[in-house]
Amino acid sequence: MTDAADAQPNSQPHPRLFDRQLVARCLAQDALAERALYDAHVDRIYRLMYRMGGDADLAADFTQETFIRAFERLEQFRGDSSLATWLHTIAVSVALNGMRKVKRTQGRTETIDDVPSLAAEAFRFTGDLKARLHAAIDALSEKLRPVFVMHDVEGYTHEEIAGSLGIPVGTSKARLFDARAKLRIALAAFAGDHIA
């Protein structure tokens, strides 16, 4: 990851080295290192969880679960990818599983792929273009939405998305293309009347 959340102190020679040092200290039960690891990544993880869940409580739950799992399995971090990518892999998994549970709890019987029809229904009653766009993003499938949110909303690179989702870079690009196409269709259907 490349943004401010991953910024390392200037004295650190290389992010990967910093990751390994930090992990080693955490594994040695160094409480300060654990908090440093948390502080270095929590903002970006929380932001992504919020974007995916759309709710502060859910975002906090997902973020906490991500770090709990990460600390539990920290010894498995090999340094093949950056610590940020490794954490995001856990985070996305937690968020997707969590969202499924939320949908089940809410008694919704439609699958994620069925949602677009519901969103289309909502469009009829919504006059605001932005609200329509957000509903259309909500309605993207489970494959497309994380890629769109990570890239176009949160500014992740395709390499970062590919690493976090465990997919090839080309697949990430293809999914973003598909997501944008679906959103364009959703917007175009409405925007003509709205803008004209």
Place this chain on the structure above:
Amino acid sequence: MNDDRIDELLAQGARDYNEPGPIPRDEMWARIQASRRAAPVVPVRHDARSSRPIWMWSSVGIAAALILAAGITIGRRVERATPTSVAPVAVTPIVAQPTRDSAPATRATTVANRDSLIGKLREQTNNTNRRARELANAQDRTTGAPAETNLAYHLVVLQHLAGSEAMITAFRTAARRGEMDAQLATWSRELLSTTRMLESSAATQDPTMKRLLEDLDLVISQIVQYVTHGTNNSEDLDLIEQSITTRGVITKLRGTASARNSAAGT
């Protein structure tokens, strides 16, 4: 409204999609620490071969029977459609042994049968791997992709998919019991090797097959990691299950098997 205007609206609207508020860092950290302190220590189970339930291998037997059916189908198609220059995929008949008898007197025999079954499935995997390598070498020496080579690749991929399904089935069953052994680890690595060879072959000219091989690559990679490290971590298992489920790997594998059998009239 033109496409540029729509893209502009899209970019503007996306930026404030589910805009996060202040981040409750300290509250979350306190809960994380509390949860970690309260978490029970789960002992790691190592080799539990002696207590391994016999019934679990019945699913491997079923998968093996599917491979046998696949092999027969593939063999027939090869005989019908492949010119002599393209060797048929080697298929060794596998007989699934009855494994439900849990009497202690039969346990040793059943374990031996199970190991033998896995051994035969691995043999199939190695045959598939060898055939894929031969095809790759043959393709390097020629230009273009003749029809018979495409068919041969297709058949090798189908054989590989059947083997992958058998391994994933065996893995899921064993993982639920927290029981892994060296054979399963080796088998998964062999399948990963074949998957990656096929991913860079003419087999991926079919986009559906390409996606399936990519999905398999991810799932089998995770399985290799899991069985190699042998930690029996339930969270890692969840991640693997999630990959299998969200990518619909088993459904796609079975769908491919159905299509194959329909095409062959079996």
